[in-house]
Amino acid sequence: MNLELLASDVFRNAMIAGTIAAAVTALVGYFVVLRAQAFAAESLLDVSFAGATGAALLGIAPILGAAVLGLGAALGIGALGEKARERSVEIGMVVSFALGLGIFFLSLYARGSASHANAGMAILFGSLLSVRPQDIMRLIGISAVVLGGFAGVFRPLLFATVDPEGARARGVPVRLLSTLFLLILALAAAAGALAVGILLAAALLIAPAAAAVRLSRRPASTLLLSLCLGIGITWGGILISFLRPWRHPPVGFSVSALAAAVYFIAVAASRRAYARRGKTIIIGDNAETAQWTFKRGTSRKGSTRLSRSSAKGGPSHAGP
Amino acid sequence: MTAMLELLRYPFIVNALVTGSAVAVAAAASGYFMVCRRATFAGHALPNIGFAGAAGAVLLGIEPVYGLFAITVLAAVAIGLIGRDLRDRDVTVGVVMTFALGLGFLFLALYSGYAQRVYGILFGSILGISVQAARVTVAAAATSIAVLGILYRPLLFSTFDPELALARGVPVSLLSVLFLVVLAIISSLAVQVMGALLLFTLLVGPAATATRLVKTPLWAIMVSVALGLLYVWLGMAFAAVNGTIPVSFCIASLSFIVYLPVRLFVRSEGRRRRGNTTATGQLA
Numbered sequence: 001m002n003l004e005l006l007a008s009d010v011f012r013n014a015m016i017a018g019t020i021a022a023a024v025t026a027l028v029g030y031f032v033v034l035r036a037q038a039f040a041a042e043s044l045l046d047v048s049f050a051g052a053t054g055a056a057l058l059g060i061a062p063i064l065g066a067a068v069l070g071l072g073a074a075l076g077i078g079a080l081g082e083k084a085r086e087r088s089v090e091i092g093m094v095v096s097f098a099l100g101l102g103i104f105f106l107s108l109y110a111r112g113s114a115s116h117a118n119a120g121m122a123i124l125f126g127s128l129l130s131v132r133p134q135d136i137m138r139l140i141g142i143s144a145v146v147l148g149g150f151a152g153v154f155r156p157l158l159f160a161t162v163d164p165e166g167a168r169a170r171g172v173p174v175r176l177l178s179t180l181f182l183l184i185l186a187l188a189a190a191a192g193a194l195a196v197g198i199l200l201a202a203a204l205l206i207a208p209a210a211a212a213v214r215l216s217r218r219p220a221s222t223l224l225l226s227l228c229l230g231i232g233i234t235w236g237g238i239l240i241s242f243l244r245p246w247r248h249p250p251v252g253f254s255v256s257a258l259a260a261a262v263y264f265i266a267v268a269a270s271r272r273a274y275a276r277r278g279k280t281i282i283i284g285d286n287a288e289t290a291q292w293t294f295k296r297g298t299s300r301k302g303s304t305r306l307s308r309s310s311a312k313g314g315p316s317h318a319g320p
Numbered sequence: 321m322t323a324m325l326e327l328l329r330y331p332f333i334v335n336a337l338v339t340g341s342a343v344a345v346a347a348a349a350s351g352y353f354m355v356c357r358r359a360t361f362a363g364h365a366l367p368n369i370g371f372a373g374a375a376g377a378v379l380l381g382i383e384p385v386y387g388l389f390a391i392t393v394l395a396a397v398a399i400g401l402i403g404r405d406l407r408d409r410d411v412t413v414g415v416v417m418t419f420a421l422g423l424g425f426l427f428l429a430l431y432s433g434y435a436q437r438v439y440g441i442l443f444g445s446i447l448g449i450s451v452q453a454a455r456v457t458v459a460a461a462a463t464s465i466a467v468l469g470i471l472y473r474p475l476l477f478s479t480f481d482p483e484l485a486l487a488r489g490v491p492v493s494l495l496s497v498l499f500l501v502v503l504a505i506i507s508s509l510a511v512q513v514m515g516a517l518l519l520f521t522l523l524v525g526p527a528a529t530a531t532r533l534v535k536t537p538l539w540a541i542m543v544s545v546a547l548g549l550l551y552v553w554l555g556m557a558f559a560a561v562n563g564t565i566p567v568s569f570c571i572a573s574l575s576f577i578v579y580l581p582v583r584l585f586v587r588s589e590g591r592r593r594r595g596n597t598t599a600t601g602q603l604a
Contacts, residue, residue, distance in 0.1 A: 033411060036410060038361065038410035038411050038413070038414045039360065039361040039364075039410055039414075041414075042361070042364065042414060042417075088358050088360040088361065089355050089358075089360060089524065089528045089531075090528075090583070091360070092355075092360040092363075092364065092520070092524040092528065093524060093525065093528055093575075093576060093579050093583075095364060095520065095524075096518065096520050096521035096524055096525060096572050096575065096576070097521075097572055097573065097575075097576035099518055099520070099521070099572065100518060100521065100568060100569045100571070100572025100573060100576075101569070101572075101573075103442075103443050103515070103518065103566055103568055103569055103572075104565065104566060104569035106443075107443065107566050107569075108564075124442070125421075125425045199368070199418070199421045199425075200418050200421055200422055200425075202414050202417070202418045203414075203415065203418035203419070203422070206411055206414040206415055206418075207414075207415050207418075210411040210415065249426050249429070250422075250425055250426060250429045252422050252425050253422040253423065253425050253426035253429070254422075255422070256418045256419050256421065256422030256423075257419060257422055257423070259415065259418065259419070260415050260416070260418070260419035263411075263415045264415075
């Protein structure tokens with residue numbers, strides 16, 4: 001046990017950066033799960049990979065390159081078709097090209113020296129243990145933008161997510177919101193990538209929110225739970241990597257393993273609850289979420305219409 | 321041109337050509353089904369999951385191919401069984417994928433001197449393939465193409481009209497698992513050629529272009545295979561002539577450059593006639 005390590009600057013910086021990144025990704029991840037955009041999130045990460053490696057090649061901070069290219073890709077994906085079904089192929093093409101570009105940049109960069117090769121590893125798998133104060137400042141800047149945007153679009157975005165037709169009928173700019181969300185997601189992905197790397201940030205974006213959506217129904221409590229799970233997973237991961245008496249497992253591994261464990265435990269728990277109560281657990285529980293939005297909102301009209309649509313049963317039932 | 325022919329005298333170039341072609345054919349053919357089944361995310365995840373297997377095999381000191389086979393086939397069965405609902409499936413795939421990548425990272429961190437090894441697995445090293453690995457790859461590619469040929473009709477039916485297929489007694493979920501297993505086998509082969517990150521290009525690129533150009537399934541597969549071979553050959557030629565650009569980047573750029581105009585200009589055709597009406601019309 002290396003308890004004295006916990007008092008070090010390295011540990012403190014890692015905890016600060018990890019907490020911020022986990023909080024941002026867990027909040028944004030709620031909508032990633034509700035909107036079924038896991039693949040879009042993954043693709044923005046891959047684009048960030050090209051951005052980060054390109055920035056490293058130019059001598060700029062990788063997180064800035066990741067954010068810039070991610071924003072561009074978010075605009076591009078937002079400009080593509082509406083239908084998620086048609087999108088998956090286009091997103092796939094963007095992913096493959098972005099990965100190719102990233103690999104090209106990285107091969108140019110890593111060829112330079114061994115320290116460059118290790119810097120490339122940090123982009124891919126995270127660099128929480130080598131976070132410097134200026135990285136934390138950049139992270140705080142990006143996170144402030146993400147949280148501001150998130151708070152700004154939260155209510156209309158929730159409406160547009162659970163009931164796109166109703167939102168459109170009421171004049172909510174659904175298409176614009178979808179693009180705005182992708183922009184927020186791109187920045188959150190860049191923040192998460194700083195903590196656990198481009199390849200593993202999807203764990204922080206998806207797993208806490210997916211577990212929370214399984215365990216809780218109301219948006220407020222789900223968000224809170226997702227936040228707690230995300231931060232808990234990151235703290236746990238950092239602690240495991242620091243305290244392990246045996247060789248230090250990389251933070252990226254312990255965080256992604258904890259994330260997977262939390263998600264699968266949540267899946268098992270919700271399935272057991274289903275078996276015991278004979279109730280249908282609905283992922284994201286669209287109808288109830290929508291009703292909650294309306295009760296809190298100004299009008300009641302939508303809620304009757306929505307409960308009728310919930311009686312029909314959404315397409316998202318998940319049985320055991 | 322003569323410089324290119326000169327290159328063919330080197331055995332490692334011939335190895336690379338043969339393996340690359342075999343992988344291109346198998347990936348392009350199964351890529352057609354992947355695109356039509358909207359299993360793009362699974363196709364992206366399986367090679368990445370294979371990264372863990374390859375890294376584990378390196379740590380244990382056995383051939384990476386075996387680790388790749390074991391873990392991707394396992395993951396394919398798991399994904400096929402767990403994810404029935406699309407939304408559920410994407411989340412599960414994402415979580416499993418990141419876990420596998422983290423695991424691979426752990427294995428390689430335990431294996432000292434890891435950075436170059438990681439790059440080799442992630443980005444592929446088509447020019448460093450041994451004769452034995454080339455033989456295994458070609459054999460497995462041929463097997464997976466044969467399996468696709470046997471499953472062709474029921475797989476097509478269950479891809480385009482799952483409800484009707486189910487009603488007619490086609491084992492839809494079994495087919496779905498089998499297809500993912502084929503995808504897993506191709507993934508594990510191609511990781512050595514293209515790397516875990518870019519194999520996805522060969523799966524999605526040719527097929528995405530082909531489905532926009534041609535509507536009947538058989539022709540779309542033919543076009544897809546032709547495009548896949550073209551990308552691999554041209555990509556390798558570029559890389560060989562230039563010397564600094566990675567092969568995988570050339571292939572990815574080619575497939576994107578071809579796809580972009582097709583996506584922009586062949587749009588209305590795809591909107592007017594949906595692929596699924598022609599496909600089920602043929603089968604029903």
